[in-house]
Amino acid sequence: MKEIFESLADLVKIHQQMNDIAIQKTEVIKVNDIKGLQTMIQQETKLLKVLQLAEGKRQKAVSAFLTERPDFVKKGGEGSMNDLLSAIPQDYQKPMQTLYDGLLKxxxxxSAQNELNQQMIRDSLQFVNLSLDLLQPDQETFSYQNPHEKGQDSQLNYSAFDSRA
Known part of the structure; x- marks a missing residue:
């Protein structure tokens, strides 16, 4: 039982750290700090590995606890949080639910912070693409050519600067 509480508490702490990084990432995105963003991603990657280990520990602890309960095995439970809450003694249900609610929060x-960060990155990329399109417009916008005239000029590549001007 103790391992389950510890693993849930670890998961809450790790998610809090990931939230801190996500908030820092938002600030880095706002100021277009690419190196800072790379650093945040590296930190996030390390935390994801720690998170995977903690989740594995939680799964093992829950599985070990529930397999010791013959009434749970008979019911054919899946090992969900609801199954766990129904299998633990009444005294532990409220603290377990509190930890679980904290984790969900x-x-x-x-999730919300990551969605915001993704939207900001999408918006930044759209701005960059728009800026590039303004710097390199289509060839047709440089000069007018009568659509009925198909001379050699239509095969020339136009640049942003017309040397004939």
Missing amino acids: EVDKL
């Missing part, structure tokens, strides 16, 4: 915050 952190996961929701992280």
